[in-house]
Amino acid sequence: MAMICSFGKSMYSIVGHLTDTSQALSIAIPALQHVSQHRQLTPWATEAGGQLFGTLNAAQICVTEATGPYAGDGRSKYRYRSNPAAAQRAIEDRHKRGLLYLGEWHTHAEDEPSASGLDDAAMRRLIASSQLNSNALLMMIVGRAPSATGLAVWSVSSEAARRWILSTNLEET
Numbered sequence: 694m695a696m697i698c699s700f701g702k703s704m705y706s707i708v709g710h711l712t713d714t715s716q717a718l719s720i721a722i723p724a725l726q727h728v729s730q731h732r733q734l735t736p737w738a739t740e741a742g743g744q745l746f747g748t749l750n751a752a753q754i755c756v757t758e759a760t761g762p763y764a765g766d767g768r769s770k771y772r773y774r775s776n777p778a779a780a781q782r783a784i785e786d787r788h789k790r791g792l793l794y795l796g797e798w799h800t801h802a803e804d805e806p807s808a809s810g811l812d813d814a815a816m817r818r819l820i821a822s823s824q825l826n827s828n829a830l831l832m833m834i835v836g837r838a839p840s841a842t843g844l845a846v847w848s849v850s851s852e853a854a855r856r857w858i859l860s861t862n863l864e865e866t
C-alpha cells in the first residue's frame with residue numbers, strides 16, 4: 694500500500710524510507726533540479742542553500758519545491774546560512790499557496806555528503822527556536838555526485854537525526 698506523492702507531470706523523483714517507520718519521503722523533480730543547479734562543482738564555489746516546501750501527512754512527506762539561495766545569505770566554501778528575512782518571506786509566500794515549510798537544504802563541497810557537527814547543531818537550534826507544528830524538520834545536503842548518490846536527507850528532531858535511505862523512483866503515470 695505504498696502511497697506516492699502526486700507531482701503532476703514530473704515523472705521521476707527521489708524517494709526515501711526510514712528503517713523504523715512506514716512514512717515515505719518523495720522529492721519532486723523541480724525541487725531536485727533547483728538544488729542540483731547549485732552543486733559545488735568548481736573548487737571556488739561557495740555553499741548554497743535555502744528552504745524546502747511541500748505537504749505532509751502520517752503516510753508521506755512530499756517535497757515539491759526548494760527555494761534559495763538569497764541575497765544577503767552568509768556563504769563560504771564550508772558554511773551556509775540563509776538570510777533570515779528572505780527565508781521568512783519564502784515561508785510566508787509558500788504558506789499562502791498551501792505549502793508547508795518542511796526544512797532546510799544546503800550544498801557541500803564533497804561528492805557524497807555527510808552531515809558536519811555544525812549542521813546538526815544548526816538544525817537543533819532551528820527546531821528549538823521555531824514554533825513549528827511538527828517536531829521534526831528535514832535537513833537535505835546536496836553533494837557533487839548526481840542524483841540520489843549526491844543527496845543526503847535526515848529527519849532531525851530535538852532527540853535525534855535519522856537518515857533517509859534514498860533511491861530513484863520512476864512513477865508509472
Ligand SMILES: [Zn+2]
Nearest residue numbers: 799801809812
Ligand atoms: Zn553542512
